Amino acid sequence: LNVGFLINQAIGYSRDFPFDIAQIHIPPDLDLLSLTGTARFTRTPQGLLAQIKMQAHVESECVRCLNHTVSPLVVDFSELYAFSKKTASETGLLLPENGYILLEPLLREYMLLELPINPLCRPNCQGLCPVCGADLNEHACEHNEQPIDDRLAVLKSLKRESKE
Ligand SMILES: [Zn+2]
Numbered sequence: 001l002n003v004g005f006l007i008n009q010a011i012g013y014s015r016d017f018p019f020d021i022a023q024i025h026i027p028p029d030l031d032l033l034s035l036t037g038t039a040r041f042t043r044t045p046q047g048l049l050a051q052i053k054m055q056a057h058v059e060s061e062c063v064r065c066l067n068h069t070v071s072p073l074v075v076d077f078s079e080l081y082a083f084s085k086k087t088a089s090e091t092g093l094l095l096p097e098n099g100y101i102l103l104e105p106l107l108r109e110y111m112l113l114e115l116p117i118n119p120l121c122r123p124n125c126q127g128l129c130p131v132c133g134a135d136l137n138e139h140a141c142e143h144n145e146q147p148i149d150d151r152l153a154v155l156k157s158l159k160r161e162s163k164e
Pocket residue numbers: 062063064065066067120121122125126127
């Protein structure tokens with residue numbers, strides 16, 4: 001992003017940069033789909049204030065059934081690209097002298113914070129049968145009684161604990 005021209009604008013001047021990217025790889029490890037949103041840069045006395053509102057999708061594997069799943073990510077943050085170290089915020093971001101900002105590393109950091117730790121293909125995913133590996137979302141298998149028994153056993157032990 002070339003934001004250098006904003007330096008010569010009046011304080012309070014801002015410019016929106018819309019994003020609409022079907023697929024993007026952010027080195028070293030982040031692949032995003034349908035990245036959309038806006039980066040707004042505003043000239044302030046201290047530097048250029050970036051206000052980023054973006055959403056994207058990330059591909060992952062459901063932790064229960066291992067099926068391919070796509071999770072939404074939403075980020076909304078502000079960072080100051082300061083003119084000098086004196087006015088820098090605690091993140092210490094400085095506006096490069098050539099006025100070109102590489103937004104990807106910052107975006108990556110915030111997107112990684114939003115990554116689901118335990119992605120699920122659906123909230124009530126039944127997972128795989130621990131015995132035969134059948135996808136229990138698609139069809140029940142003969143071992144399917146087992147998990148229900150387990151759940152009952154847990155309930156019973158909970159009841160026992162609450163009595164004690
Ligand atoms: Zn699943």
